[in-house]
Amino acid sequence: MVTLADSLTYTVKAEDGTTIISGTDTNNSAVSLDLPPLQNMVVSVSGVKDGITALFSQTVSVAATDVWVSPSGSDTISISAGLGTLAYPVASINHALTFINNASVDATIHVSGQVSGNALIDSVNAATLTITGTSASSDKLYGNNAGATLTVDTGVPVTVKNLTITGGRKVSSLTGSAAQTDPAGYGGGLFILAGSDVTLASGCIVTGNTASLGGGLYNSGTLLIDGATIKDNTANKGGGIYAGGTAILSGGTIEDNTATYGSGMYVSVDSEVAMTNTACLESSNDAYIETDGSILVNASLDASTVTAATITPQSYAVGTTVLSGSAVGTQYTKFIVTPQLVSGSPVSWAIDGMGKLVKPDAGGLSVVDDDVTLTISSTTVSASASTKLRFTVILDEGSATETDLTTTIPAADWTIKVFSGASEITSMSYFTTTLSSTERSLTVSSGIPAGTIFTVYVSATYNGRSYGGSYTITVT
Structure with a gap:
């Protein structure tokens, strides 16, 4: 609130000099300005009283806790374009992040409609960040089939919910073993880098993405899947998920993904993957486990889950550990093993109460x-x-x-x-x-x-x- 007399002129400029708000008031002795959530705005006011001009200028920063993104929005800063508000949304996740500038508060980015482009979360000035849709099926992040739809590279905890992540494509141009170590092929829908902390919550759907490793997502950080659905993604390794970091599958479904190795999930030897509660890989989606890797089971899986996952070991050998953790002895029956093909014929395998591969014969030995x-x-x-x-x-x-x-x-x-x-x-x-x-x-x-x-x-x-x-x- 600025109190003057006779007449006044006001201007609010962004840090880059862009004019956000300007105007003149000749009938009031005061003016109230609604400022957008931006840092280092310059508020300038000049007023005239009895022929004397008074000048006022102040640098102001306003923190945002909620920013709106929409395909109808604009990444241009102006009162009639993108201010990150519900009435004036911005057009991209990347630009929405510029409005979030208080490390002590939780921030939320609201997505309404299909927002296209490759979103990168690598610098977040907030305590936590939530990216959420409005619960409409049309709320999507679409990667234009040109790179990962969403890349997360920040230590700030990020939660995605009520939102579809689709249209991501990251396929390495290299071949053979070189392609397996080429980040250009990591994570079609999501690429989660080391040090990041991501939760995929209820209503999050990762679908229609392609990559060399991790069609739905590639994880090198810390991942919690709690109610999300990962389906209809494609990769060479890990159609749904390529697990290279720490992951907890607590709830949700992995289904109808395709891959040469691990249609549902590829578990690398360097990862730690735990399953609990209602987590489930549907029968058509296996979990491929590298030699010396395993799935951690420290708690009960939901009683209604007949099969939690079908395991395909890299090496079929009796005594190979594929399940570990304190609850294996009571939960191992909820896991089955993909039959081994020997000279074109399937050979049955099973998992014993110690989480190890066994090869049953007719006598149960x-x-x-x-x-x-x-x-x-x-x-x-x-x-x-x-x-x-x-x-x-x-x-x-x-x-x-x-x-x-x-x-x-x-x-x-x-x-x-x-x-x-x-x-x-x-x-x-x-x-x-x-x-x-x-x-x-x-x-x-x-x-x-x-x-x-x-x-x-x-x-x-x-x-x-x-x-x-x-x-x-x-x-x-």
Whole structure:
């Protein structure tokens, strides 16, 4: 509020000298100016009273917490064009960021309609940044099939919700292994760089994007997917997601993506990917896991999720860890393994209660490799109440030599875990003891109903290698 008399003239200029507001008032002794959210604006006012001219000039900065973007907006600063307000939106995410200039407050960019171009978030002067649509299906960021639709390279936490990210295309011009290390092919829809923190929340849809690695998105930072949908994207590796950093899949769906390796997700050995709650890769979208990589399971997956993910390991070998974490023992049944093609024929694989690959045979045991079988020997395959079952673990080298060589593994080098369905039995009614240097025992509780089926999992170590196998017991 500026109080003068007789007449006054006012001008507000942006830092670059662009006039934002100007005018003259001859009838009032005061003028109120609504200033846009810009830094270092120069407000100049001159007034005349009794023939004397008074001048006033002040540099003013106004912080924005909400900025609007629309295809009908303008990136030109003027009262009739783009001020970042609901009435005068700007035309791009990049320009909207110039209005956000208070590192102590949370900021929101509102997107209305389809906004085209390649958005880059690399400098954010806010505590957090949310990019949201208006909940209309037409609210989109469209990359014009020329680069990543949205690139995030900032330590400020960024959340995307109620918005579709589409039309991104990043395909490397290189070939072979060189293309795998070429950032020009990383992330069609989103490219999340190291040090960035991104959440894809409810209503966020990443679709219709293409890249060499990570058609939907490429992540080298920290990613939380909590209600987003990633679908209909294409890549060589990671049709939906290429995981190269830390990612938590807490909720949402990955579906109908295509890739040579990992149609749903490609998990690199350098990444840490966790699944929890309602996260799900639909059956047509597998998770390809590099050797020595794994999916972390530290909490329960939703009970309604029959299959959380189909895993395709880079290396099919018994004992290879593909699941890790504290909840693997109760959640492993929600993961299945893509059959291995051997001479054109599919060979079935499974995951045991320790998150390791096993190769079931007709007896429910596990083949360690082409020549060595892990045999779990029991006194019986069924047990009545209070029966004590005795187990030994033997490696049978079979056709590896002319003589059928077997090795009984010392009891100190292997453990027993008992599962009912997906739940590990930890009650004191079930216990194991070492009867001798080569035997352990399992006692069946008298309170267990007849017909109950249990799976006994054995983890054994021999000559520095870990082996896994299972045995099914029916209570009679």
